[in-house]
Amino acid sequence: MDKSTENRKELLKGLVRQLHAGTSPQEVKEKFKSILKDLNPMEIVKVEEELIREGLPREDVQELCEIHLAVFGEQLERQEIEKTSGNPVNVLMEEHKMIIKISEKLAAVTAEILRAEGTDQVDVKISEAGHIIQELMGAESHYLREENVLFPLLEKHGITEPPKIMWMEHDQIRNLKKRVHGQVESCKTAQFQEFKKQIYESVKSLSSLLVSHFFKENNILFPTALQVITEQEWKDAKVEFDEIGYCSFTPKNLIRVSGQKRVEKPASESVGGVEGLVEFETGSLSKSEIEAILNRLPVDITFIDKDDYVKYFNKAEGRIFVRTKSVLGRKVQQCHPQKSVHVVNKILESFKTGKRNVAEFWIQLKEHTIYIRYFAIRDSEGKYLGTLEVSQDITDVKKIQGEKRLLDWED
Numbered sequence: 001m002d003k004s005t006e007n008r009k010e011l012l013k014g015l016v017r018q019l020h021a022g023t024s025p026q027e028v029k030e031k032f033k034s035i036l037k038d039l040n041p042m043e044i045v046k047v048e049e050e051l052i053r054e055g056l057p058r059e060d061v062q063e064l065c066e067i068h069l070a071v072f073g074e075q076l077e078r079q080e081i082e083k084t085s086g087n088p089v090n091v092l093m094e095e096h097k098m099i100i101k102i103s104e105k106l107a108a109v110t111a112e113i114l115r116a117e118g119t120d121q122v123d124v125k126i127s128e129a130g131h132i133i134q135e136l137m138g139a140e141s142h143y144l145r146e147e148n149v150l151f152p153l154l155e156k157h158g159i160t161e162p163p164k165i166m167w168m169e170h171d172q173i174r175n176l177k178k179r180v181h182g183q184v185e186s187c188k189t190a191q192f193q194e195f196k197k198q199i200y201e202s203v204k205s206l207s208s209l210l211v212s213h214f215f216k217e218n219n220i221l222f223p224t225a226l227q228v229i230t231e232q233e234w235k236d237a238k239v240e241f242d243e244i245g246y247c248s249f250t251p252k253n254l255i256r257v258s259g260q261k262r263v264e265k266p267a268s269e270s271v272g273g274v275e276g277l278v279e280f281e282t283g284s285l286s287k288s289e290i291e292a293i294l295n296r297l298p299v300d301i302t303f304i305d306k307d308d309y310v311k312y313f314n315k316a317e318g319r320i321f322v323r324t325k326s327v328l329g330r331k332v333q334q335c336h337p338q339k340s341v342h343v344v345n346k347i348l349e350s351f352k353t354g355k356r357n358v359a360e361f362w363i364q365l366k367e368h369t370i371y372i373r374y375f376a377i378r379d380s381e382g383k384y385l386g387t388l389e390v391s392q393d394i395t396d397v398k399k400i401q402g403e404k405r406l407l408d409w410e411d
Contacts, residue, residue, distance in 0.1 A: 012043060012047045013047050048161055049162075058161065091246070091251075094251050096214040097246070103210050106180075107203050110199050132183040149244070150225060157229065164226070167337055167338070198234065236325070243324060244324065284356070298316070301390050305320065309329055310331075311328070311330055332344060370392070373390045
């Protein structure tokens with residue numbers, strides 16, 4: 001990095017520090033006109049990365065992003081993003097437009113509800129709000145594609161903090177959508193005057209967050225991604241986008257399934273001393289048999305090695321939690337929202353020290369009960385090799401009563 005670039009970066013860091021100290025955006029814009037006129041997204045990314053490494057809390061950066069945008073926004077909007085046909089960024093940006101349109105419809109409906117004096121006047125509108133929030137909740141694959149494909153790629157290129165901040169905002173968006181959904185569901189039992197104010201404010205917060213979040217992704221995150229991610233990586237990302245799937249409103253012309261497959265490294269055909277077989281203490285299996293067995297298990301499994309890197313996951317039918325090949329070689333801490341990383345570290349530490357061997361949790365996903373277990377994996381001498389995550393939908397298991405024996409089976 002040349003001296004002038006380094007000086008410019010230090011000036012930008014000073015600019016951000018002044019904003020965080022309370023200097024008005026207008027004052028900062030006037031003061032730093034010469035720097036801001038040719039600002040590029042990568043500079044903002046690098047500055048925020050360094051400030052967080054120097055001790056500025058990530059939460060502070062996220063909370064004050066709106067102030068940053070008041071200063072940087074005008075310059076960023078002038079930039080043209082160069083995209084190539086079929087690039088996943090095209091899909092994400094078009095989905096942003098559609099999600100904003102849906103949120104605007106929701107805002108218009110809740111504004112009508114706010115003006116009403118009683119539920120009898122707006123029963124239809126409340127029902128409409130319920131349908132629209134369901135449509136917004138159906139955008140989950142948009143966020144999953146970013147979290148499981150785009151963010152890991154950025155991290156591989158040293159861009160770590162913006163993805164973490166964007167993931168924090170994803171969780172905020174999810175929570176607001178759940179809140180609105182809950183308010184619609186409880187409208188019959190809530191006092192109407194209180195209900196209409198609450199849903200209006202919740203939708204207003206959701207709409208505002210979506211606009212600012214998408215602006216940051218469109219004008220900072222995506223241009224940075226296009227600058228650092230290689231053409232082959234984008235091709236692989238498209239395959240993984242296809243595997244996760246798209247939203248019901250994603251423009252069809254952008255989501256033609258690529259049909260492309262990754263080029264896999266050939267497996268060794270002479271493992272364990274027998275041609276084509278892997279020998280175990282209790283038998284031997286070919287690679288294709290092992291893979292088929294692991295993928296047929298009625299559970300999701302993911303293996304994290306002794307250094308906390310994701311090393312393997314199976315492709316069980318109807319997988320509960322999305323996994324893509326982008327996660328391989330990624331630190332497990334980067335696969336969780338920041339709010340839960342400290343718990344992940346505690347579990348791993350207890351496994352490594354031998355204090356614990358199992359950690360168990362269960363959650364509700366809509367009408368399904370999901371049982372999540374972590375197991376410490378050790379060799380025959382007790383040496384820690386890694387952690388196995390096992391997730392299972394136990395909804396139907398919980399309903400089992402009595403007996404059903406082998407002789408009761410009918411074809």
